[in-house]
Amino acid sequence: MRIGIPRGLLYYEYFPLWKCFFEELSAEVIVSGPTTKRILDRGVQTAVDEACLPVKVFYGHAAELGDCVDFLFVPRVVSVEPRAYTCPKFLGLPDMLRASMVLPRLLSPTVNMRRNRRQLLAAVRQVAAELGAGPVKTWRAWRRAVAAYRRFKEFLRQGYGFEDAVSLALGQNRHLARQAPPARDLTVAVLGHPYLVYDQLVGMNLIQRLRSEGVRVLTADSFTPAEIEAKVRNLPKALFWTYEKQVLGAALACLDRNVDGIIQYVSFGCGPDSMIGELIQRWVRRKRDIPFTLLTVDEHTGQAGILTRVEAFLDMVARKKARSA
Amino acid sequence: MKVTFPHMGYLWIPVSALLRKLGLDVVVPPPITRRTLSLGVQHAPEFACFPLKLNLGNFMEAYERGADTIIMAGGVGPCRFGYYAQVQQEILWDLGYKMKMVVLEPPKGHWWGLWKRIRWLIGERSVRDLWRALGFAWHKFVALDAIERAACWARPRAAAPRDVRRAVETAVRWVHEAETADQVREAREEGVSLVRSHAVRSLRDPLKVGIVGEIYTLLEPFANYRLEEKLGALGVEVDRSLYLSDWIRAHVVLDALRVSGEHEVKQAAQPYAPHFVGGHGQDTVGRTVLYARHGFDGVIQVMPFTCMPEIVAQSILPRVAHDYGIAVLTLIVDEHSADAGIQTRLEAFVDLLRRRRSKKKHDAVARAQAGK
Numbered sequence: 001m002r003i004g005i006p007r008g009l010l011y012y013e014y015f016p017l018w019k020c021f022f023e024e025l026s027a028e029v030i031v032s033g034p035t036t037k038r039i040l041d042r043g044v045q046t047a048v049d050e051a052c053l054p055v056k057v058f059y060g061h062a063a064e065l066g067d068c069v070d071f072l073f074v075p076r077v078v079s080v081e082p083r084a085y086t087c088p089k090f091l092g093l094p095d096m097l098r099a100s101m102v103l104p105r106l107l108s109p110t111v112n113m114r115r116n117r118r119q120l121l122a123a124v125r126q127v128a129a130e131l132g133a134g135p136v137k138t139w140r141a142w143r144r145a146v147a148a149y150r151r152f153k154e155f156l157r158q159g160y161g162f163e164d165a166v167s168l169a170l171g172q173n174r175h176l177a178r179q180a181p182p183a184r185d186l187t188v189a190v191l192g193h194p195y196l197v198y199d200q201l202v203g204m205n206l207i208q209r210l211r212s213e214g215v216r217v218l219t220a221d222s223f224t225p226a227e228i229e230a231k232v233r234n235l236p237k238a239l240f241w242t243y244e245k246q247v248l249g250a251a252l253a254c255l256d257r258n259v260d261g262i263i264q265y266v267s268f269g270c271g272p273d274s275m276i277g278e279l280i281q282r283w284v285r286r287k288r289d290i291p292f293t294l295l296t297v298d299e300h301t302g303q304a305g306i307l308t309r310v311e312a313f314l315d316m317v318a319r320k321k322a323r324s325a
Numbered sequence: 326m327k328v329t330f331p332h333m334g335y336l337w338i339p340v341s342a343l344l345r346k347l348g349l350d351v352v353v354p355p356p357i358t359r360r361t362l363s364l365g366v367q368h369a370p371e372f373a374c375f376p377l378k379l380n381l382g383n384f385m386e387a388y389e390r391g392a393d394t395i396i397m398a399g400g401v402g403p404c405r406f407g408y409y410a411q412v413q414q415e416i417l418w419d420l421g422y423k424m425k426m427v428v429l430e431p432p433k434g435h436w437w438g439l440w441k442r443i444r445w446l447i448g449e450r451s452v453r454d455l456w457r458a459l460g461f462a463w464h465k466f467v468a469l470d471a472i473e474r475a476a477c478w479a480r481p482r483a484a485a486p487r488d489v490r491r492a493v494e495t496a497v498r499w500v501h502e503a504e505t506a507d508q509v510r511e512a513r514e515e516g517v518s519l520v521r522s523h524a525v526r527s528l529r530d531p532l533k534v535g536i537v538g539e540i541y542t543l544l545e546p547f548a549n550y551r552l553e554e555k556l557g558a559l560g561v562e563v564d565r566s567l568y569l570s571d572w573i574r575a576h577v578v579l580d581a582l583r584v585s586g587e588h589e590v591k592q593a594a595q596p597y598a599p600h601f602v603g604g605h606g607q608d609t610v611g612r613t614v615l616y617a618r619h620g621f622d623g624v625i626q627v628m629p630f631t632c633m634p635e636i637v638a639q640s641i642l643p644r645v646a647h648d649y650g651i652a653v654l655t656l657i658v659d660e661h662s663a664d665a666g667i668q669t670r671l672e673a674f675v676d677l678l679r680r681r682r683s684k685k686k687h688d689a690v691a692r693a694q695a696g697k
Binding site for chain 2: 278
């Protein structure tokens with residue numbers, strides 16, 4: 001049995017969990033290739049204009065997997081913690097896909113932990129039942145999957161790149177390039193959704209590029225959940241989007257760490273980011289004088305324009321640091 | 326303390342009546358103009374949705390008139406509206422506007438906290454006074470909705486569209502000036518008959534268009550560029566899917582009683598959007614299905630640029646349109662939209678509906694002749 005996972009959106013959040021789980025249930029996992037211009041174009045053609053870039057990318061990957069799989073795994077992730085939601089587009093993702101293209105059978109459990117954390121297990125059981133797995137096997141698969149997911153998050157926290165963290169978490173023997181210690185005493189935080197900054201095409205390899213410039217890079221995954229929770233506890237109102245809460249919490253945590261500059265990376269028209277971006281800018285400016293830049297990308301963005309801005313930003317950060325030293 | 330609140334269509338009439346009955350000093354923000362919009366756009370985040378920018382403009386103009394307290398609604402997500410108040414508060418704070426924001430929502434899910442805020446607002450007044458004031462405001466909601474419904478009916482039948490607009494303005498003023506429940510009832514009856522009296526042409530079978538979409542852009546004529554009037558002037562009978570009184574009945578009263586008020590709509594949306602997506606996304610899909618089943622010629626979805634729940638609905642609507650053979654137009658509005666552009670698109674849409682109708686009639690005649 002082949003299960004297709006489009007390389008987009010929550011893939012960048014949960015892939016080791018999904019892969020481990022399905023493989024333990026003896027299914028074959030097929031992931032679409034890294035985002036290419038062709039995949040993006042396919043997505044842009046099938047999605048409505050108004051959809052944001054990552055959703056269009058996701059459409060492209062789903063179309064790419066099309067008929068070479070038995071199931072397409074597109075969960076409806078409504079909520080992953082009490083009293084919070086994800087973005088509305090995740091709530092309607094399977095419906096949006098179904099309305100716009102011909103698809104193989106969708107494997108689309110609803111994950112809604114808003115009222116009750118245990119609902120997650122019901123979703124797990126539902127998926128396993130659809131694949132014909134018994135309860136014992138399911139339970140074992142789930143335990144292993146969760147362990148792989150925790151390892152994955154831990155590796156990300158230690159500063160491994162996304163691909164490396166995935167293979168380490170899944171125990172694949174892959175030759176890892178040793179992370180060279182940063183050559184310059186400069187730390188820059190790249191804050192944004194994993195599906196933007198970790199995507200090869202959309203994220204423009206920003207993190208690797210900065211690292212090759214000798215800069216130490218932090219992402220929203222560099223902070224422990226406890227650190228983030230401590231930061232967002234004092235918000236005027238609890239933020240009801242889980243993934244944006246991570247970005248906002250990370251931005252506030254940067255103020256305590258020795259961070260020299262913050263780059264916020266968002267997609268054009270992102271609803272939740274339009275709100276938290278505003279708060280981050282205002283709060284960062286009020287609390288500490290840290291250089292901050294907002295990079296907005298969509299399907300028309302040219303790489304050269306973004307990279308020029310990043311270079312200029314880096315120059316400015318370095319100069320500011322040299323002057324204050 | 327001088328309280329203000331954001332505009333949304335005729336919401337200001339019942340809300341200011343409610344607050345005045347409770348003895349509060351109310352500053353109604355001046356009607357939304359280009360200035361309101363440009364104030365909001367200047368200071369709000371670029372990609373925030375249209376209503377946030379207009380709200381912010383309202384607050385700033387109300388501040389100029391002496392308001393110092395804002396009453397605002399809240400929410401629990403995932404629609405952005407639930408975080409409006411907090412973002413607007415930060416913006417006003419940085420601008421040096423000393424305004425206190427009272428958000429009517431249960432803080433951290435505690436209803437007691439909401440009650441404390443209300444208690445703080447109404448001061449010494451009793452719960453009975455509050456209840457009475459709410460009842461009085463409710464009458465106004467119902468009256469205004471009746472007038473707006475009458476206007477939708479009268480517009481395509483009027484000799485000149487501006488007659489109806491003037492009649493609506495007069496009728497609305499009567500409702501606003503009414504001091505007692507009886508006067509409101511009277512204003513409603515007279516207002517409705519005044520508006521309907523302008524329907525001088527008899528239309529046998531006018532084109533019918535349903536309007537669905539996001540609540541603010543549905544209700545605020547400035548935000549939808551007077552969509553209903555434009556369609557009325559083109560000879561279309563408009564049915565708006567959402568009126569304030571219906572919304573309050575379904576979402577405030579019935580929800581509190583844990584009864585789902587819009588079962589029919591959810592049911593209709595089921596094959597396409599089986600799950601809640603925030604805001605009015607699922608309703609938009611369900612109502613489009615219902616309009617199609619009721620034989621409407623077309624549906625217009627109106628939404629602010631970047632509205633997340635409505636983008637989900639927009640992605641699904643082509644499938645509904647295909648299955649039911651109904652024409653759907655999505656109208657996205659923000660500060661960059663302009664009257665002429667919207668007018669042109671509406672004219673083209675109405676042309677398309679007319680042609681579809683005559684084609685249908687033609688086909689039916691051809692079929693009948695072939696059958697002979």
